[in-house]
Amino acid sequence: MKHQPVIDAGSEGAATPRHSHRRQVFVPGDLHNLGDLKLVLQNLAVSRGEGGAVRYWARLPAAIVRQVEEAGGELTPGKRLLHFAGRAFGTDLVIGGGQIVRDNVSIASMFGLALAAVSARVGGGRVVTRGLGVSVIRSRSRRFLWRMVLRRCAVVNVRDVASARNLADLLPGKAVAVLADMVFLPTGAYVEAEREPVARWIVVAPCDDGSERRSLDGAALDAVLDAAQAALPDARVAIACHDPRESMDKASAARLASRWQGREPHVFDSFELETLTQLYRDAALVVTNRLHSLIFAILADAPALAIEDGTAKVRVVADDFAIPLIGREEAGKAGAKVVAALAFDGAARAQVRQELGRRAALNLD
Numbered sequence: 001m002k003h004q005p006v007i008d009a010g011s012e013g014a015a016t017p018r019h020s021h022r023r024q025v026f027v028p029g030d031l032h033n034l035g036d037l038k039l040v041l042q043n044l045a046v047s048r049g050e051g052g053a054v055r056y057w058a059r060l061p062a063a064i065v066r067q068v069e070e071a072g073g074e075l076t077p078g079k080r081l082l083h084f085a086g087r088a089f090g091t092d093l094v095i096g097g098g099q100i101v102r103d104n105v106s107i108a109s110m111f112g113l114a115l116a117a118v119s120a121r122v123g124g125g126r127v128v129t130r131g132l133g134v135s136v137i138r139s140r141s142r143r144f145l146w147r148m149v150l151r152r153c154a155v156v157n158v159r160d161v162a163s164a165r166n167l168a169d170l171l172p173g174k175a176v177a178v179l180a181d182m183v184f185l186p187t188g189a190y191v192e193a194e195r196e197p198v199a200r201w202i203v204v205a206p207c208d209d210g211s212e213r214r215s216l217d218g219a220a221l222d223a224v225l226d227a228a229q230a231a232l233p234d235a236r237v238a239i240a241c242h243d244p245r246e247s248m249d250k251a252s253a254a255r256l257a258s259r260w261q262g263r264e265p266h267v268f269d270s271f272e273l274e275t276l277t278q279l280y281r282d283a284a285l286v287v288t289n290r291l292h293s294l295i296f297a298i299l300a301d302a303p304a305l306a307i308e309d310g311t312a313k314v315r316v317v318a319d320d321f322a323i324p325l326i327g328r329e330e331a332g333k334a335g336a337k338v339v340a341a342l343a344f345d346g347a348a349r350a351q352v353r354q355e356l357g358r359r360a361a362l363n364l365d
Helices: 034-045 062-070 081-088 107-122 140-150 161-170 219-231 249-259 273-281 291-299 312-320 331-342 346-361
Strands: 024-027 052-056 073-077 092-101 126-134 156-158 176-178 201-205 236-240 266-268 283-288 304-308 325-327
Touching: 024 034, 024 107, 034 052, 034 062, 034 073, 034 092, 034 273, 034 291, 062 073, 073 081, 081 107, 092 107, 092 140, 092 161, 107 126, 107 140, 126 140, 126 161, 140 161, 156 161, 161 176, 161 312, 201 219, 201 273, 201 291, 219 283, 219 304, 219 325, 219 331, 236 249, 236 273, 249 266, 266 273, 273 283, 273 291, 283 291, 283 331, 291 304, 291 312, 291 346, 304 312, 304 331, 325 331
Parallel strands: 024 052, 024 092, 052 073, 092 126, 126 156, 156 176, 201 236, 201 283, 236 266, 283 304, 304 325
Antiparallel strands: none
């Protein structure tokens, strides 16, 4: 394997952003997911008022369309492959943030992105990444297409060491800068508010994804809820849908709500980002296996407990912020883990958040 050039986030080359007057075309994750919506709103917020085209793939709810357009974005259909490639000609094609390099992206979507990357470069533009999450890519066709896209970056900015390791396997020898998730960059897209003294909700945020073998549920979940309600008798149970589609988190929320009828849970299934962020500001405890749920809790200064489902990206953030982890079947540890989550060190967390915010800013060019 070739040597992987790694740029230190504190080095002069990585820390000096370059101002570009080219138009920008943003390639986010799935905008039905409010974590990915937050990231594209963040990209628009730092576009110096210029806005930009935003690629989408599947038809979006009116609420998502409105939020993107209000932020200065112009939604552009990725399924019109040649049209999108034309929009990308000579632009800065900005990929990320978020876990975009995945093995479950459709071949058509990948092919369209590869065409756009070629078009951007042929027209004198660039392909850049911001806080990119990179998964293990096993599919031969997807490995080929991701290589076609990422080799056109001068440097691939990734959000963590695990992504850098996966990039090295995918594209040996490619220069990589290990920075931070763009979600930690303070912008108007997420205002870090002072916490109210009364916390109202025990927030459960499921991520169930069969394609990645991910699930929140297991023996530990109910035990954690029992311990949390004993410790926080005045807090109600909320189920947060980060992807509120019927086939996604809403389906998981319905199953949990049916099982927990005695707990009288409230399901938050709005496509409004502000509704979700306000829920986290009012959280007494967050219980999740979802990366951006952990991050929303961190930004809101809310206690959090991560349920481990084997996903490296969740463990990375939990380790960085000393968030307790519990295995899905470790019901016997629930009480102690809830106590540890509620006793988190707010000052230490704020210090880590500030450092990651500094590193996230280095994604900008």
